[in-house]
Amino acid sequence: xxxxLEAGLAVLGAAALVLVAWAAPWLKFVLTLALAKGIAVLGxxxxxRAGQVSFGHAxxxxxxxxxxxxxxxxxxxxxxxxxxGALFGTALGLVVGLFVARYRDIFFGMLNLALSMVxxxxxxxxxxxxxxxxxxxxxxxxxxxxxxxxxxxxxIMFALALGLALGFGLLVRAYLGSPMGQALAxxxxxxxxxxxxxxxxxxxxxxxxxxxxxxxxxxxALVAMTSRHVTPQLAYWTSSGELVFIAILGGAGxxxxxFLGAVAFELVRVYAAAQVADAWQMxxxxxxxxxxxxxxxxxxxxxxxxxKARA
Amino acid sequence: xxxxxxxxxxxxxxxxxxGLAYAALVFMVAVGLNLVxxxxxxxxxxxxxxxxxxxxxxxxxxxxxxxxxLPPVASYGALLLAAVLVGAVLGPPIERLVLxxxxxxxxxxxxxxxxxxxxxxxxxxxxxxGVQPVANDAPMxxxxxxxxxxxxxxIPFTAYQLFVLPGLAVLTLAGLAxxxxxxxxxxxxxxxTTDKEAAMAMGIDATRVTLLTFTFGAALAAFGGALASPxxxxxxxxxxxxxxxxxAVVATAGLGQIEGAAVSALLIGLGRSVxxxxxxxxxxxxxxxxxxxxxxxxxxxxxxxxxxxxx
Numbered sequence: 001x002x003x004x005l006e007a008g009l010a011v012l013g014a015a016a017l018v019l020v021a022w023a024a025p026w027l028k029f030v031l032t033l034a035l036a037k038g039i040a041v042l043g044x045x046x047x048x049r050a051g052q053v054s055f056g057h058a059x060x061x062x063x064x065x066x067x068x069x070x071x072x073x074x075x076x077x078x079x080x081x082x083x084x085g086a087l088f089g090t091a092l093g094l095v096v097g098l099f100v101a102r103y104r105d106i107f108f109g110m111l112n113l114a115l116s117m118v119x120x121x122x123x124x125x126x127x128x129x130x131x132x133x134x135x136x137x138x139x140x141x142x143x144x145x146x147x148x149x150x151x152x153x154x155x156i157m158f159a160l161a162l163g164l165a166l167g168f169g170l171l172v173r174a175y176l177g178s179p180m181g182q183a184l185a186x187x188x189x190x191x192x193x194x195x196x197x198x199x200x201x202x203x204x205x206x207x208x209x210x211x212x213x214x215x216x217x218x219x220x221a222l223v224a225m226t227s228r229h230v231t232p233q234l235a236y237w238t239s240s241g242e243l244v245f246i247a248i249l250g251g252a253g254x255x256x257x258x259f260l261g262a263v264a265f266e267l268v269r270v271y272a273a274a275q276v277a278d279a280w281q282m283x284x285x286x287x288x289x290x291x292x293x294x295x296x297x298x299x300x301x302x303x304x305x306x307x308k309a310r311a
Numbered sequence: 312x313x314x315x316x317x318x319x320x321x322x323x324x325x326x327x328x329x330g331l332a333y334a335a336l337v338f339m340v341a342v343g344l345n346l347v348x349x350x351x352x353x354x355x356x357x358x359x360x361x362x363x364x365x366x367x368x369x370x371x372x373x374x375x376x377x378x379x380x381l382p383p384v385a386s387y388g389a390l391l392l393a394a395v396l397v398g399a400v401l402g403p404p405i406e407r408l409v410l411x412x413x414x415x416x417x418x419x420x421x422x423x424x425x426x427x428x429x430x431x432x433x434x435x436x437x438x439x440x441g442v443q444p445v446a447n448d449a450p451m452x453x454x455x456x457x458x459x460x461x462x463x464x465x466i467p468f469t470a471y472q473l474f475v476l477p478g479l480a481v482l483t484l485a486g487l488a489x490x491x492x493x494x495x496x497x498x499x500x501x502x503x504t505t506d507k508e509a510a511m512a513m514g515i516d517a518t519r520v521t522l523l524t525f526t527f528g529a530a531l532a533a534f535g536g537a538l539a540s541p542x543x544x545x546x547x548x549x550x551x552x553x554x555x556x557x558x559a560v561v562a563t564a565g566l567g568q569i570e571g572a573a574v575s576a577l578l579i580g581l582g583r584s585v586x587x588x589x590x591x592x593x594x595x596x597x598x599x600x601x602x603x604x605x606x607x608x609x610x611x612x613x614x615x616x617x618x619x620x621x622x
Contacts, residue, residue, distance in 0.1 A: 053419035099603075103610060105418050106354055110562050111606065114599040117555055121595035237555055241356075241426045248423055278437055285430030292424055293412055 005307065010169065010256055014162060017263070021158055025151075028158055032226045034259075034266040035161035037246060039168050040219035041258035043212025044247040049176065050205055051188030052104065055240050056112030059096075059119045060089040060213040062235035064220025066123065069136040069230045078141045082160070082221045089217015090210060097209035101202050104191075113237050123232035135231030138224050157226045164222070168215055169255040175211070176255075184208050245288050251298025260299045319589075324461035325468075326588040327581065332472035332542070334580025335480035339535030340553055341560035341572045342487065347528035349504040349567040350521055353410060356425040358532050359554025360432035361397060365533025366540040366549065367440045369393035370447040373540075383453040390450065390537040398530025401432075406525040414521075429550070437547055446544035450475075469542075476538060483531075484573050491569065500524055504567060559602040565615025575605075575613060 017035070021028040040061050047054055064085035071081055100111045123130050130136065140147070143156055175181045183204045186194040194201050224230050233239065242265070250261020268287060272280035295302055344358045372393055373386035405428060413424050454470035491497040502510040503520045511517050536553075560579055564571035579598045586597040611617045 048419060051417065051419070053422055055422065099607070103606070106566065107562065107606070107610070109418065109422060110354070110558050111603070113555060114559055114562070114602055118596050118599045121593075125592040125595065236551075238551060241423075241429075244419070244423060245426065248420070279434050281430045282434035282438075285427040285434070288423065288427035288430070289409065292420055292427070293409075296420070 006173075006254060006256065009303075010166065013256065013259065014166060017162065025154075028154055029226065030266050030270055031263065032154070032158045032161045033223060034262040035158075035165045036219045036222035036226065037243065037266070038219075038250075038259035038262035039161075039165055039222070040216045041243050041246045041250070041262055042168055042172055042255065043215035044243050045252055045255070045258055046172065046175075046184070046208045046212045047205075048247060048252045049181070049188065050184045050208060052108045052205070053244055054100075054112040054212075055109045055237060055244065056114070056116030057212065057216050057243050058235050058237070058239035059112075059116035060093055060216025061220035061223065061239070061243075062116075062119060062123065062230075062232070063092050064089045064217035064222075065224035065230040065234050066130070066136075066220075067217070068221050068224035069138050072138050072141065076140050076142045077145070078143050078156075078225055081141075081225065082218070085221025085224070086214050086218040089220060090214040093210045093213020093216070097206045097213065101206040101209055113240065116235055116240055117237055120232050120235040120237075123235055130232070133232060135229055135233075138228045138230065141225060157222070161222050161226070164218060165259055168218070169259070172255045180204060180207065245284070249288065249291055249298055251300030251302075251304075253297060253304060254300050257298055257300040260303075264299055321461060321464045321466065322588050323585070324459070324464075324466055326585045328459065328466065328468050328473060329587070330581035330584035331577075332476045333584055334577045335476040336535055336539045336542075337556060337560055337580050338480045338573055338576035339483060339538065340532050341557040341564070341576055342483065342569060343528040343531030343535070344557050345561050345564070345567060345569060345572050346487075346500075346531070347525055348561070350500060350524040351406075351410065351414070353413075353421045353425065354558070354561075355428075355528070356422060356554060357405070357428035357432055358425075358528070358557065359550035359552070360429050360436065361401060361529050361532035361550075362536035362539075362553045363545070363550035364401070364432065364436055365393050365397045365536030366545050367436060367445060367536075368397055368533070369537035369540045370445050370545060371440070373447040373449055377447070377449055383449040386447065386450045386453070386541075390540075391534070393537040394530050394534035397533035397536075398526050402526030402529035403522060405529070406522050410525065411518075411521075429554070433547070433550060436550070440545070442547050444544040444546050446540075448541045451541040471541060479538065480573070480576075484570070487569055496523070556598055559598040561612075563602045563605045563612055565612025568612070568614040571612070571614030575601075 017031055021031050040057065043060075044054065044057055067085040067088040068081045071084060075081070096112075096115055100108055100115070103111055124132055141153070143153065148156070176184070183194060183199050183201070186199070187201050187205055191201050220234070223234070246261040246265045247258060248261075249265055250257035250259065265284070268284060269280060272283040276283065291298060297304065340358065340362050344355060347353070347355050347358070369390050372389035376385045376389055377383070409424060409428060413421050451469050451471040454475070456467045457470045457473055459466045459468050459473070491501050499510070499515055499520055500523075502513070502515060503517055507517055556579070560572060560576050563575035563579065579601055582597045582601050583594060586594045605613055609615070
């Protein structure tokens, strides 16, 4: 896929999202959440490039979200809370990354899962601090000191999510094209050879891991400020599974994939939950199975094949 | 120290007894997961769902039998019947129709396929048994309680948890060890686990072995669930909790290790129940802390063999 076409698609997609958000105001909320999750999934995509799958990345999302929830009563400024969420996500990513970057494959996945479950249980059990499963409400946010009407706030959140999605998308593109990004793909193909060439594989993976944690933290801060409510469920292992699900659904071939996947996922979820309240998970599971077995390139893979056929 | 024991001895005794029963249950699930991983090289995320469905099935059959006037001892038959039923009904189709298509694929895809199965089975379980708690403690009540002397005190403890659960776990372990080392089918399974290609070159039908192993593993998970059902009331989410716990046991033991799973189940089971009595906030965290501590020192698990790196 060539560069101008991908950029064109990104702009087109962004324009389409704005149009839909404007035409159907209730979808604006869904789309903002989808964009936020897409940012976290972009982080999963980085690790997938190295052939590693983290079944615990929701811990960084939850960290960003709880950062916002904890700090908001003292300091309700959204434009400060957002980078702080990203910062705390990054910091946790560095600590956890130093440990998990030593492991590969199944162990990498399971260690991430285990550590995210530690965070989940702490969020659930330390009731005095986190209000347990009830979660914490995030109220009274200000934007650059002002507290605009609710409708305006929703648009600001949507614009923030969209802008950050585009920004991180560009960053990931540039990163994957750089020598360091190429080395990341080398971890998947044959790590030992990478080290023979003098490339410190563990450090390459650690960098990608911390970057992905930063995106997870950002996504979490956006989710908390959009949904205005955080619960430990954000850190549960099934939420991590969802993120990996979205990565595969969208396709790991492009930085656009995570956002395609996230929008598709959230829309399917909203409609499936409305139509068949008890079986929406089953429908999502069926979609996931179908994608893996019949369209391993994801939504992006289907689109890319179309374009290739036409060109 | 002595003063502490006089104050807390009873509690500690209770914690140890509880932990033993708990470890027995965890072992049943983890050993199935480990066996399946050994042959299929897939960590089955849906293993926990099989545990949950086994538990629900056992409770339903037990309640049905009781409603038709059969004596409580018949519900022991229900436990075994549930395991066989779930293994035979769900095992073969899952392996044949789904897992077989992703053998040799990336870890990420394999994990996600089983995650999709997990999502589907969770909803199947909700559709069949609803979200209200289901309970049948007839098998446990039938055996009554035993007074366990502990120092100067006596702990009344259910005979079911004291004898039946640990007894069956030991029986399963011994039976499995005998089966794998002494019978032809068992040896064939070990051969496929060690080197699939070589085994196939010797004329072993690996397709049959994988089907057999998965079905057997599924039945073990369901049996674990069935045995757990009298001790607790069943609610949605049991499967999700069980699978992360058995992951922790399996990773601590080392992938593919059968006896090792028993040791780490004991370690984690006792650790968790000691936490339940002495630091309840950390109950859920303890298994993961044990796992992380073990993996820090031995990255391949307590009994795992480090893999040689390919160049």
